[in-house]
Amino acid sequence: MISVLLVGKGNVATHLRNTFLSADNIVFTQINSRDLTNIPKADITIIAVTDDAIAEVSAKIKNPLIVHTSGACSINELKNTTKKGVFYMLQTFSLEKKVDFNEVPFCLEAENKKDEEQLVELANLIGKKIYTINSEQRKALHVAAVFVNNFTNYLYKIGNDICKEHQVPFDILLPLIKETASKIEVLSPEKSQTGPAIRNDKKTIKNHLDLLNKEQQKIYKMITKSIQNGN
Amino acid sequence: MISVLLVGKGNVATHLRNTFLSADNIVFTQINSRDLTNIPKADITIIAVTDDAIAEVSAKIKNPLIVHTSGACSINELKNTTKKGVFYMLQTFSLEKKVDFNEVPFCLEAENKKDEEQLVELANLIGKKIYTINSEQRKALHVAAVFVNNFTNYLYKIGNDICKEHQVPFDILLPLIKETASKIEVLSPEKSQTGPAIRNDKKTIKNHLDLLNKEQQKIYKMITKSIQNGN
Numbered sequence: 533m534i535s536v537l538l539v540g541k542g543n544v545a546t547h548l549r550n551t552f553l554s555a556d557n558i559v560f561t562q563i564n565s566r567d568l569t570n571i572p573k574a575d576i577t578i579i580a581v582t583d584d585a586i587a588e589v590s591a592k593i594k595n596p597l598i599v600h601t602s603g604a605c606s607i608n609e610l611k612n613t614t615k616k617g618v619f620y621m622l623q624t625f626s627l628e629k630k631v632d633f634n635e636v637p638f639c640l641e642a643e644n645k646k647d648e649e650q651l652v653e654l655a656n657l658i659g660k661k662i663y664t665i666n667s668e669q670r671k672a673l674h675v676a677a678v679f680v681n682n683f684t685n686y687l688y689k690i691g692n693d694i695c696k697e698h699q700v701p702f703d704i705l706l707p708l709i710k711e712t713a714s715k716i717e718v719l720s721p722e723k724s725q726t727g728p729a730i731r732n733d734k735k736t737i738k739n740h741l742d743l744l745n746k747e748q749q750k751i752y753k754m755i756t757k758s759i760q761n762g763n
Numbered sequence: 764m765i766s767v768l769l770v771g772k773g774n775v776a777t778h779l780r781n782t783f784l785s786a787d788n789i790v791f792t793q794i795n796s797r798d799l800t801n802i803p804k805a806d807i808t809i810i811a812v813t814d815d816a817i818a819e820v821s822a823k824i825k826n827p828l829i830v831h832t833s834g835a836c837s838i839n840e841l842k843n844t845t846k847k848g849v850f851y852m853l854q855t856f857s858l859e860k861k862v863d864f865n866e867v868p869f870c871l872e873a874e875n876k877k878d879e880e881q882l883v884e885l886a887n888l889i890g891k892k893i894y895t896i897n898s899e900q901r902k903a904l905h906v907a908a909v910f911v912n913n914f915t916n917y918l919y920k921i922g923n924d925i926c927k928e929h930q931v932p933f934d935i936l937l938p939l940i941k942e943t944a945s946k947i948e949v950l951s952p953e954k955s956q957t958g959p960a961i962r963n964d965k966k967t968i969k970n971h972l973d974l975l976n977k978e979q980q981k982i983y984k985m986i987t988k989s990i991q992n993g994n
Contacts, residue, residue, distance in 0.1 A: 604964075628950060635941075671929075675925055677939055679925070682961075683918050683986045684918050684919075688947055698899065705904070705911050715860060718860060726913060740909060747989060747992070750989075
């Protein structure tokens with residue numbers, strides 16, 4: 533039995549609450565980060581608040597093991613005087629969409645083996661993909677995630693804009709988008725690279741540029757050049 | 764019963780052959796585009812060769828309906844004197860990976876209703892997602908596909924490079940990559956946009972840039988700026 537206190541009511545906190553409530557062997561309490569007058573005791577206290585609020589909130593809690601859920605922050609962002617850790621879930625959470633926690637990678641960090649084991653035990657109660665990752669590695673993962681999630685989604689947006697402008701249903705592209713994401717499970721991204729840039733197909737590249745607006749052209753040219761330089 | 768002649772032995776041709784051979788109601792023949800001395804008759808002749816070879820190969824064939832499979836080329840790239848069409852499959856094909864043709868969008872174009880119906884009939888024998896798309900729309904789709912496939916894959920490659928450099932397994936990112944691709948089935952890419960760029964989180968953006976090499980920084984800065992401008 534592990535007792536968990538969840539501090540925060542945002543997006544990540546909401547998904548975490550739902551999964552904790554449906555898990556066995558967890559005594560669960562949740563409080564709002566703006567009301568820290570009466571803080572319940574717990575084995576593990578999870579602060580799921582915005583990055584900027586981690587220091588302030590953690591400084592006010594005296595529970596034995598306090599972890600944050602941020603991919604961008606070091607373990608030292610926590611200002612509690614007790615033990616610290618990180619409970620980072622590398623996934624994109626929207627309130628509109630249910631998350632399958634069996635598919636969520638848990639990236640855990642603690643100050644000692646005992647605390648690490650306790651975090652692993654908790655993660656195992658709600659998920660399957662458990663990694664121990666230090667603050668330096670997590671920083672790298674977080675940047676990589678920006679490329680494969682935020683920036684990729686932005687390329688989807690450009691694709692959507694182009695379709696809208698030329699009256700083609702964006703849905704036609706969905707199977708390609710899914711296949712592109714699946715392919716790298718069996719083939720490295722380097723080996724999966726296809727298209728006019730890597731073939732240096734100048735005629736097609738010119739035709740494409742003719743169809744794009746200025747902003748889209750800038751992005752098209754830069755990524756094409758980068759692919760060709762093999763960076 | 765439709766008779767099909769497939770001209771070409773490349774990547775797309777190989778996947779097409781495999782699916783034609785396993786389909787009912789198709790009389791199938793395949794020839795090499797470099798040996799056009801003896802060309803079998805067929806209802807539909809599919810030229811699956813490189814874009815540059817379409818004109819030359821099509822000029823040498825006299826079958827009634829000749830189509831190419833290129834997303835980048837107009838129907839007029841065909842130089843046969845009989846009827847013309849396009850049989851474009853918007854999917855990424857690798858020899859290493861089996862393709863589920865039920866998930867492949869067929870983008871069909873013909874010069875008249877009768878030919879279009881015949882192409883639709885053929886596509887229905889091997890697939891499910893059938894669209895009629897004219898040359899202008901296909902051009903737009905092809906550019907959009909470069910963004911959501913080629914360029915997205917390149918962002919995966921950058922993610923992989925960052926992981927390698929910091930000794931983190933790239934596998935940790937695979938669930939996020941899949942979720943990013945699935946999310947836009949229920950939420951538009953515009954509404955799915957998250958991350959430090961859209962939040963204008965300057966501190967995190969600076970931390971990220973510190974971790975990247977020059978080339979990665981250029982791409983990071985340009986896409987971040989573009990997201991912030993809402994283009």
